[in-house]
Amino acid sequence: MLEVQKLFSERDDRVLFSQLSFTLNAGEIVQIEGQNGSGKTTLLRILSGLSRNYEGAIYWRGEPVAEVREQYCRELLYFGHQAGVKAVLTPEENLRWYAALSPLMDAAGIMEALQQVGLRGFEDVPCHSLSAGQNRRVSLARLYLSRAPLWILDEPFTAIDKRGVAAKERLLLEHARRGGSVLLTTHHELGIQGPVRKINLDQLAGTSV
Ligand SMILES: Nc1ncnc2c1ncn2[C@@H]1O[C@H](COP(=O)(O)OP(=O)(O)OP(=O)(O)O)[C@@H](O)[C@H]1O
Incomplete structure (x- = not known):
């Protein structure tokens, strides 16, 4: 569903990731890992269309995101660092x-x-x-x-208590079982028994996965 090819991004002349390539398929949960400042939020903001600070290619359902932006935004649910609540x-x-x-x-x-x-x-x-x-x-x-088939979630469990986290993890799994895709960052150890793939920006920036 979502394909990322040779993504490059830098902040203040510091390369966060380069040549970063991966695919997020229907029914998959992918967890982006990395130490503080490694570029997780930057990556999610790029993939959500909130930042243009990158080079490389992003495809949605086989089409360049730039060419199907309206459809992509419609099919995307983004949950950012801020609660986004009025x-x-x-x-x-x-x-x-x-x-x-x-x-x-x-x-x-x-x-x-x-x-x-x-x-x-x-x-x-x-x-x-x-x-x-x-x-x-x-x-x-x-x-x-x-x-929305694609959920991009940046630290969704911050400030959520244990029972709340377990319920949300079940929800992510149900979404994947229905054929949805989840891309998330979390410093919390996921308790999901299921199709979770991990991409570590510390180890994998500069390579393909
Ligand atoms: N608003 C900003 N202006 C300039 N540089 C920034 C800004 N926000 C982040 N950065 C830089 O970009 C780098 C990546 O930040 P990012 O927020 O993507 O990291 P992260 O992996 O999500 O970190 P954390 O785990 O702490 O949330 C950081 O090293 C930081 O120096």
Whole structure:
């Protein structure tokens, strides 16, 4: 589904990765590993179309991403470092806003999604009154609503407690079993028993995998 060829990126004259090539297939979960500052977020931002700071080629369903950008963005769910939640809105309003932006979000499932992330009872509370972990949970609730085939998730488990992490890991596995693909970074050791492939930027920058 997603193919990366000979990707090169540098920051402040420091090469983060070069000649980085890999494929993310349907039904696969790929974890990008690497030490702090190795370029994981940079890579995910490039693949999400948020950064053009790269050389190399990115293909979506066999087509250069630049030529199918609209379709690619529609089929992509990106979860970044920031919770991406509007503080003045409630959890329910935030999810309705997301659903209005994406045709691949199931607005009818919002209350169930809030239940799944443990936020029933908080649906009407402005997000500025919620904790950091609860705000991350509002954003993570999008995973329960999304029918986007490609999930790119940057540190999705930050500030999430153990039970929450286990539930999200199950969700990633279900997504892969339905034929979806997941590309994620996490410093947390994944407990997923399934199709997880790892790419270590420390070891593999400059090579093909
Ligand atoms: N806004 C920025 N301006 C300039 N350089 C930056 C910026 N953000 C990151 N960098 C540089 O790019 C490099 C890669 O950063 P990146 O955030 O991709 O690393 P990471 O592997 O995700 O790190 P972490 O595990 O700490 O989240 C870092 O060494 C940093 O010096």
